[in-house]
Amino acid sequence: MTDPPGATMEGMSGTWIELTEGVFARRYAELDLTVGLVLGAERALVIDTRGDTHQGSEWAAAVRDRTSAPITVALTHAHFDHCFGTAAFGPVRVLAHPGCAAAIARSADDQRAEWVARYRDRGDDATADALAASVPVPPEPAPPRLDLGGRVVLLRHLGRGHTDHDLVVDVPDADVVFAGDLVEEGAPPDLAEADVAAWPATLTALLELGRSIVVPGHGAPVGPEFVAQQRDRLQEVADLCARVQAGTLSAEEAARRSPYPGVPWP
């Protein structure tokens, strides 16, 4: 595939971060997305597939530079930037929370239409065209445990939060957990589809895994203190929402007091 006009290698390709032996994050400028790769002796687990088939092809090639092992894909959730690139990985096993397949079936067309329009508004026709041509692969229900050969990963749903089906990929022997958009670094968490009342407890459950490195769905890997701070801010949002619902605080005042000013209110 030729590069679209205006695209640069910097814009298209990513930056590897080796977290520990055989466990990688890869960061992209586009939406500050962060995806993951976990290598075992027998197979490789790819965590999220980027936002369209063109982006997914770059990611799949980067994975192939690191390993020739058979690939399994785990999707953290159904938002297009995490799962519309799956087809580029070919006929592989694709795993997610059962709610992810339902959310893809329900929302893929709307997500595509919304974001194709956004990219066209920005003058990024190349990404708009790639997204318009991308169809997400329906995932199958993830087993709780996956043996990659000498390394076991745990696929966990810790509760509702960013969506109703967030899957976290826990790599106990590496002391790393991939949290998807339950954790966002560099930008406020996305509350648009969130269950804000449930999200803080889900992050407490994430902290109770005891991992030193938490890989967010966007931004740089963080530690538990960052997750705790985000949990506490989301609790403030949840408390404000509860007061609005109880009629003791106006929505305007709640938005003004929000720890995430300017983030669309749930």
Ligand SMILES: [Zn+2]
């Ligand atoms: Zn998301």
